[in-house]
Structure formats: structure tokens, C-alpha cells
Amino acid sequence: MERVLTAKGQATRQRIVEGAAGLVRRDGVAAVGLDDIRAVTSTSKSQLFHYFPDGKADLLLAVARYEADQVIEEQLPHLGDLTTWRKWQAWRRRVIQRYAAQRDGCSLSTLTAQLGLPTEERQQIVGDLLDRWLDYLMKGVQALKDSGEIGTDVDVRKSAVTILTAVTGGATMLVATQRIDYLDTALTEALDNLRRPRS
Incomplete structure (x- = not known):
């Protein structure tokens, strides 16, 4: 207990x-x-x-566990209010600014690369973090869909997964190269894709 x-x-x-x-x-x-x-x-x-x-x-x-919480906390309040395209862009700017400032000292890097936890414990903590993060993004994509700012045919979960992968993948490349443009380009492209007409 x-x-x-x-x-x-x-x-x-x-x-x-x-x-x-x-x-x-x-x-x-x-x-x-x-x-x-x-x-x-x-x-x-x-x-x-x-x-x-x-x-x-x-x-x-x-x-x-603290660093996993920090990954989310550092994106708030923006991450919790992705209800308009303008607010999505404000969140994007915050993500880029935070990771550019922290570089390899970011919470995500510490959690995934530096702590050396046993595999099962690390997977549980990282998995819980990504589930929480994805939930915020899915709610944001759904809000855009409900308001008509993106098409009704947008797949909410797939779009949110693409955006999340752009951030985490871009952050990994930032740590490896000290270049923010990977994250900036991937996240910008993932967001722009939300508004592209579907065939």
C-alpha cells in the first residue's frame, strides 16, 4: 500500500x-x-x-514520472485548448520555442534516453505519456472538425498520431544534431496537412 x-x-x-x-x-x-x-x-x-x-x-x-508530467506541463495551457486554427499555431510556436531553448536538456530526452530505466518500467511511463498527449491532440483535431475549420473527412486519430510523431521524431533529431529545423519542418507540415483538401 x-x-x-x-x-x-x-x-x-x-x-x-x-x-x-x-x-x-x-x-x-x-x-x-x-x-x-x-x-x-x-x-x-x-x-x-x-x-x-x-x-x-x-x-x-x-x-x-516527473519528466513525463513536465512534457505535458510545458505545453499547457496551449495543448489543452486546441479549439481553433489560431490556437493550434500558438501551440506550434510554443513547442518550437521550448525545444529550441532546451535542446538535449528537454524532459522528453531525459525520459527516453538518459534515465536508463528497466525496459518494462520505461515503456509503461512513456506509453502513458504518449496516450495522454495523443488524447489532447485528438480533442484538438476533433474541435477543428466540429467547427468546420478542417474537412469532415479528416481521420482524427491518424492526424493526431502524425502530429505527435512529428514532435517526438523532430525532438529526437534535435538532440542528435542540435538542429531545430527538423522539428519545425515536420510539425509545420503535419499541421498544414490538416487543412489540405482530401481527394
């Missing part, structure tokens, strides 16, 4: 997770030890093991 924390306990645990996430983003998981995390979060050894009994393994799992 999961332990219920007090408000103070939740704040302490969150401080540890955020501190660890910042270190992993900056230095990579292999270079970050528990003493580094304790130092940056002003946490005692007993405190750290109180919240994360299995030590680094527990903490990295919490960091992974």
Missing part, C-alpha cells in the same frame, strides 16, 4: 525529485550520485531513504 504523505512530506519529496531531475538533465544519470542529490536538495541521507527506500532506483523512477 502506498504511503500517504503530509503536505510537508509531499513538498520535501517533490523538492528531491525536482533537484534530481535537474542534475540528470545537466550531467546525465551516470554522473549523478545520491550525495550529489542530497547536496543540491539540502536533504539528509535518512530523509532521502525515507522517501525512496530503494535509493537511486526508486528516485529515478520518480524522476521519470
